[in-house]
Amino acid sequence: MMLAPRSVTPLSILATKLEYFRQQIESLESVDETLKSELRQVCALASGLDPYLSYCTTPESSALASLVRSTQSENWSQRSLDGETMQPLEQEMLSGHVEGQTLKFFVHLTGARRVLEIGMFTGYSALAMAEALPDDGEVIACEVDAFVAEFAQQCFKKSPSGHKIVVKVAPALVTLKQLVDAGETFELVFIDADKAGYVDYLNLLLGTDLLAPNGLICVDNTLMQGQPYLLGEATANGMAIATFNQAVVDDPRIEQVLLPLRDGLTLIRRI
Secondary structure (H helix, E strand, O other): OOOOOOOOOHHHHHHHHHHHHHHHHHOOOOOOHHHHHHHHHHHHHHHHHHHHHHHOOOOOOHHHHHHHHHHHHOOHHHHHHOOOOOOOOOHHHOOOHHHHHHHHHHHHHHOOOEEEEEOOOOOHHHHHHHHHOOOOOEEEEEEOOHHHHHHHHHHHOOOOOHHHEEEEEOOHHHHHHHHHHOOOOEEEEEEOOOHHHHHHHHHHHHHOOOEEEEEEEEEEOOOHHHHHHOOOOOOHHHHHHHHHHHHHHHOOOEEEEEEOOOOOEEEEEEO
16 A cells, blocks of 8 residues: 655645644634635645646656655555564655656766765665666665665666666675775765764765765755754754764865755765
């Protein structure tokens, strides 16, 4: 059974909360109709943005759409409960249509032939980037969970671009150090793995030749549901992202921009 995705980005959480308030206020006769009308407009503004962004973005390929359906059909909560995975998993971990097309754009814009992905899940972003690579291009995807890696590889087999993806099943730092020892270099790196490891991944990339001289690093979830800038208690992931974001701000080796795309996408380049 396909479950509807939860609200996990700042915008979708905001839209959900606004809709709740709208419903509560609509039922109050004492509230002025002008205020109710204004609130309806605010709700429409918040809830309509993501669908419109998707509508105005190049459609995803049939292979990517099939991967989404397969991911949404899997009972990830049961996998986690059964102990079949290394970490809690959920369909919301998919990069999704607009972010996938954004990553494809970055492959084209950078002229990348070799891409490194740190954290794959079911492979949406890996496949999106592979679709933009030349036929002899390659995505090296790091994934710690063997079940998820096999799930993704079965999806890749249905795509004409799937052969460009090589999956490495191991803790990401282990794979990265092996790639360093092998003298590998990548023009584009996408980080979307365990949030507590983000600082280590960035330092390894900047301290070795893994990142090509003019390479681009893209880091996902750097808004983490708004937790880094909200007052109040944050989750472990929220605190890890806040620590990472501050480390990026303080690092003199790089320049960066945080885009409010989905749950936050930070672009980083060496100076």
